[in-house]
Amino acid sequence: MFLQNHWYAVAWDHEIAQKPFARTICGEDIVFYRKPDRSLVALEDVCPHRLLPLSEGRVEGEHIVCGYHGLTLDCTGSCVRMPQQDNLTQKKLVKAYPIAERHRFVWVWIGDAKAADEDLIPDLHWCSDPKWAFDGSTYHINCDYRLLIDNLMDLTHETYVHPTSIGQEEITEAPIETAADMENKTATVSRWMYNIDPPPFWSTNLKSTEKCDRWQICNFSLPANVMIDVGVALAGTGAPEGDRSHGVTGIVVDLMTPETETSTWYHWGMARDFEIHDQGLTLRIRNAQGAVFAEDEVVLEKQQQKMLELPDRRLANFAIDAGGVAARRIIDAELAKQQKPKTVDKAA
Ligand code: FES
Ligand SMILES: [Fe+2]
Known part of the structure; x- marks a missing residue:
């Protein structure tokens, strides 16, 4: 059920030391760990x-040392030291994962490392x-991560x-308006509320307390990312047509x-284009967002529990689910491709 050959967010950049x-x-x-030059390493977590688990050990310089008998591996997963053992072959003993750091997150590639x-x-x-x-x-x-996608694609x-x-x-x-782009593997749900009180x-x-136009545009992309473009602009100033100069925008990441099949690391945050130097506001938004998502957490965990109790019960879809259904269709198409046995080229 997991999509291969994608980058997944592991953690925030500051979490890995x-x-x-x-x-x-x-x-x-x-x-995961960092070398002294701050470059990142990701290895299969098993001695x-x-x-x-190697994570029970310690990092020494560029290497990780097992916490049981001291076997030492480098960033490629090759053994560089084992106490009492002189004739070491430099062969890879554990898998090394492609890893990268970008946009405040650390990313790991799950799938074929060559890709x-x-x-x-x-x-x-x-x-x-x-x-x-x-x-x-x-x-x-x-x-299940897909319950979070359903949740975020239906506001x-x-x-x-x-x-x-x-x-x-x-x-x-x-x-709401839903659009699925099967070629680019994206789905979008847009909702505009015109001339409302902010x-x-x-x-x-x-x-301003004047009437505004408010938008919520949820964008799903593989493997399991939802960016929600949210904001308000003074009513009738052209935001729906693309002029947001009289408004403020946030991107909920x-x-x-x-x-596992029933647990998810949910990385969330909000980027904004207003009052960007106000660190107090940054903190208040993070706290408020954390409180909002904690409310979702209660619902999602109870929902998952019930699904495990009733494994034969199908989820019913209504109009509000169009975005989640579109996202799941894209995921299912990718999973089906993944599971298809590779055809042998007879002419070769
Ligand atoms: S279990 Fe890791 S060195 Fe023995
Ligand atoms: Fe929510």
């Missing part, structure tokens, strides 16, 4: 000797562009799950990294 950092990604146990290409890392330029402010955090959620739930913060009645009333968060940042 010169000590072992263990994380299971798409069912694969991986240990080839007696299978203690890893850093140009395929999702474009999250808002997260590292000085014209934007960005921060966020990570939640570990006990649910109707805001009215019911988040009534005291970002929910407002207009969200349920405004029509909710408190947006009215403060717009510095959601990177779902599957851990």
